[in-house]
Amino acid sequence: MNRLIATTAALLGLALPSPAIASAPRTAKKVTVSRAPASARQQAQQTLAELQKRTPRTSAHWSISQPGPHVVAGMRVLTKGKTYEARARHFLRAHEALLGGVKQRDLRLDRVSVAHGRRVARFAQSHAGTPVLGRFVAVSMTPDGVVLHLSSDAVPVNGVKRGALSSQLAVRKALLAAGGTGWAVKHVTRVIDAQFGGAVDGFAVDLIGGLKPQLLRVVVASSDGRIVRMGDRMKR
Amino acid sequence: MSRFVTKRPVFWWIRAAAACCIVASIAVACGTEPTQPPAQSTADAAGTDAVADAAVDAGKPVVAEAPKAKVYFHDPTTDQLTTAQVTLVRPTTADGTLTGPYASVKNCLNEKGGQTMASLGYAFGALCKEVATVVPDADGHYLSIKPPTDMSDPNDGFAELMMYHHVNQIHAYFKNVHGLTELDHPLPALVNVNLWYDPEIAKTHGLAGGWTGYPNAAFMPPKGFKAFQLPERDKGHIIFGQYEKTDFSYDATVIYHEYTHAMVGTTRLSGLFADAHGLNNQPGAMNEGFADYFAAAMIEYPIIGTYGLAFAGAHRVRDLSVMRKCPDDLTGQVHADGRIFSSALWAIRKKVGSQLTDHVILRALLTFTNHTSFEAAAKLIIAEAEKLDSTKAGQMELLLKKYGLIGCLRGKELKTWSKNNSPDKTDFQVEGGGKLGGGYKFGVPAYLQWRLPVKQGTQAVRIRWHAESSGTFNNPNLTLALQFNAPVTISGIDGGKVFAHATVVPEPDKNKSKWQSITLAGKCIPYQGGNVWMLLLNHSLKDVRIDEIEVDVLPTVPQSGENLALCNK
Known part of the structure; x- marks a missing residue:
């Protein structure tokens, strides 16, 4: 029965509650890999390709658990804005696909760090005003606001429903x-x-x-x- | 000390103290000190207080403009018990106790009067008494304060001096050399930390009680003192214990290590996540690696904890000049795995120079997030290096590859193994669902995969291990995913799946008590020979710790009683 629930949940893309772990099946079985949802990752790849066309040294590192790249390094993107936060947001708005389905408006400024000629605007991800635990986006810039690197843990959290628990x-x-x-x-x-x-x-x-x-x-x-x-x- | 008739909270906290000792691998009884909170101090402190008071009364400046003191540059072992004269950052207190712009140091005396530890309203012990005891000599310097002749002295003022000097040193390094200003405030630091447990209450539980050394050093986030059942504080602290003959504040590298954790903060390198090959602890490992690297960079010397870690065994001392690489040296334990990262950074430092290395890795670190892996970190480091010097960036990339930070498959050859004979003496650990959450419906994957080379014609291979996991009677709910000639892979899409040739189930071994085993035969091993990659998956809520593994190639396929897996389905 638990196996049936697990399979059904997997098909629906749902997270299972912990008790399902404790009662996981102990029999041999074959399992298969599934494909990534095409759209968010493809859009991210397309945006990355455009950046690489402009700056060939731009490279990326991808994670299996987020549609967008975890790191994009070696860019050179001019931005506009009076503050480093504004400049980082200008970049993120123009290249929002790199966030893999996360909207830049769902990022709250955490802080701007300074060292050795770098200004790094760090944003915490939120969803409808609720913080997404431990998920950050960092945009590294030169002092004149040219974006060099992006690092992101952001993941789309659509369809999450608020429960009634107090x-x-x-x-x-x-x-x-x-x-x-x-x-x-x-x-x-x-x-x-x-x-x-x-x-x-x-x-x-x-x-x-x-x-x-x-x-x-x-x-x-x-x-x-x-x-x-x-x-x-x-x-x- | 108040005594209350209560059982559970006291028993529980005394066990906590015992657990503390176990954590530090100390095989001696803890808390065997006097039965009353003794006044072990502090004639010196009282005396110097009087001098300070007199000086203040006389209207003279108590502290010299450039106050001198003698401290260990590194630690008592490296410096062969020889102190060196330094100039302190001038304290800003009226009496010359050690609070300045970036450090506020107090001693924690083994005396009555410390904050009471209580649980559910019952007092059962106390923290040592927090007092700033060190004041300058009559000439405004601190040269009379020397290391104690008894290294187990729980009240010595020299610990305060060491802490004050070295916190200011590391702060100046980060601020002046690297421009980091995030810790521009008097960071509270507490030395000689001991806890006192009421011996009469402890006695009812067969424990000694009394003063109990704290065998560790830590950065305590704001309000973290509640962890000791002590009243909350608004500011983060660094705390350093005195345990038997080890005073953790005598080791500058330990001070620098903890301070660097505070600098890295909690929004970088604090995550744990699954990637295509298992659970990935590399953010935590790099957090430890940075803490070690900057401690070593501060003193231009690659050995961390020569004094402060050695008390727990020589294997705890970390030498960054010794190459550690991925995957050969992976363990799953963050301090041990951090050595891969720190030794790579140290090698880079030696190759391209300290200034370029430090600039590049700090620039990269600022961009790290909670889920940054070795590979992602390497990418950012190389990208930053290329901005400064493309030739040296190439050299850095070669070294990052050589140490396995680029292109590392987290798999190690499976062979007979024992924790006690391994370099780091760490368990092979598989986390449980309780820590990672309910998302791992295929089981929480191990940090590392096993790779078993199999010769053509092999009939059967028996794998046994001794595993512990609370509440499982030594039969933890593990499965083993198998794949031929390529690692088992995990997909994170659609709730996550494992891609494997087969999954088999180990069971209790018939011949070895408290061991599990599985014998692979038939379609579980490649007929033509090759490598069988294996990933352990934990289906229980509790973590599983394996401390011994045995691997035996069997001449024939056993008939029964060997937990045989044929992978026919």
């Missing part, structure tokens, strides 16, 4: 999933978690404490309260 209930679910006692809630953020296999609307609940001191992030789906993922964020 943030209070999400915190309760997260504490339950974390187990034990002594967790303190640092903060709760409404997010979209666009991980491998699909995007989910939910809450990122940051907890502090635990058996081994941890900064634990638990993502809880707003549709049904399931735990999407859970991991320690502390650097040691």
Whole structure:
């Protein structure tokens, strides 16, 4: 039955809840590869080809989990704008296909970093005003605003529905999933978690404490309260 | 110290302290110190306080214009216990304690009065007491402050001095040499960190309690102190423990490493993702690699943790001049895999010069995101190098290829292996769905694939491993995807799929307790010979850790009892 659900979900392109992992089939089987959706990637490739025509040294690195390139390096694109954010947005608007289906208006400025003759505008991806967890786009420019490189984690998150789960209930679910006692809630953020296999609307609940001191992030789906993922964020 | 009749929170936190020791691979009991929070300090501090007060009262400048001090340039081991005179950034405090524009250092004394650790309202221990103890001598310098004769001194002021000097050094390096200003504030730093657990409560759980050393160093993000059940703080801290005879703040490379993590920040190189060949930890590995590289670059010396990491075993010391390459040296552990990146950067530095290397990689780093891989990083590094010097860019590219940062297939030959005999002594780990989420409906893939060379005519190959995963009774829910003469591949489209010749299921081994095994025969191995590529997939929520593997070519296909897989379906 689980196998049937898994197959159906795969056909529909849905993310499966964690319990499906725990009960995955343990029998031998053959599996097949599927093709990328043509349009977003093809448009990105076309835009890249145009850039390469103008600057032959332009090169790209692609990821299996995003339609657009992860890196485009070695460009030389003039931009207009009074600020580095405006110049980066000017570039992104003109080459939006490189974002693989993500709109530049869904990017919020995180910061502009400066070092050794580079100005890097870093944007955080959002969707309908909700931040997409851990997904950033960075545009590297010369001091006079010529775009040299693009680096992007952005992924399209169309069709994600907001569930009815409250943030209070999400915190309760997260504490339950974390187990034990002594967790303190640092903060709760409404997010979209666009991980491998699909995007989910939910809450990122940051907890502090635990058996081994941890900064634990638990993502809880707003549709049904399931735990999407859970991991320690502390650097040691 | 207040004592409360409570069991769970106390037991739990004492176990936490024990776990801390285990994490650091320390095979000794923790927390065997005195049964009362002792006043182990600080006649010196009290004395110097009096001097400072007197100087302030007299209206004289307490701190010299260019205050001198003696510190280790590197660490006690490298410097052979010899300190060198340096000029400190002038502290801005009235009494000369060590707070300046970019560092604010406090000691953490093993004394009563530290912040109480509590869980669910029950106090069960305390942090050491935070005090800035170091003040200048009467002449405005700090030359009287020397390393303690007892290296296990948990209250020494020399640790404060080391921290203050080296935080200012690394800050100046990033700001003045590279123009980075993101940490332009007095970064709080705490040294000699110890925790005190109430011994009477600990005793009821068969543990010693008392003062317990913190065997680590870390960057604590804002409010991160809650991790120790301590009140929140608004600013990020760097904290350094005193553990037995190791004071982590005596090692400049450890200070530089943690500071670099803070500089890289949380919006770069913090991701973990799947690519075509498995789970990819390269962002985290590069984060560690950068932290090691800039620590080494600061001192123009390639060895990290000669003193601060050696206490946990010589294999923990990281020498960037020793070549590590992908895929031969991949482990899946970020500190170990970071050595591939840092050793490549170090080789580039030696080849094309430090200035060009540092400029190029910092420019590239600014553009990195959370999912930047070795290959993507290399592309940005080369593109930046080409802007400055195309000849040297070519040399850099050759080295990046040589170290496997370009074109690396993350697969290693499968052979009999033991964690304890491996260079980094790290498990072969396969993450679980709990950490990665529900998207991996085909199972969470391992970081590395195995490649098994098979000769023509081979009848059967038995693979066994000792695996641990909590709650699975040593039979974790793993499957093994197989592909002939090419790696198993993953597609990220339509929810993700694995492309493999077959998938087989290991089961508990009949002859070796707590081991799993699978015997490949029939259509599971190529008749003509070749390579069988294998990718482990974890279908459970918990991670799986493999610490021993045995591979045996069998002369005949076994009949039964060997977890035989024929791949007929």
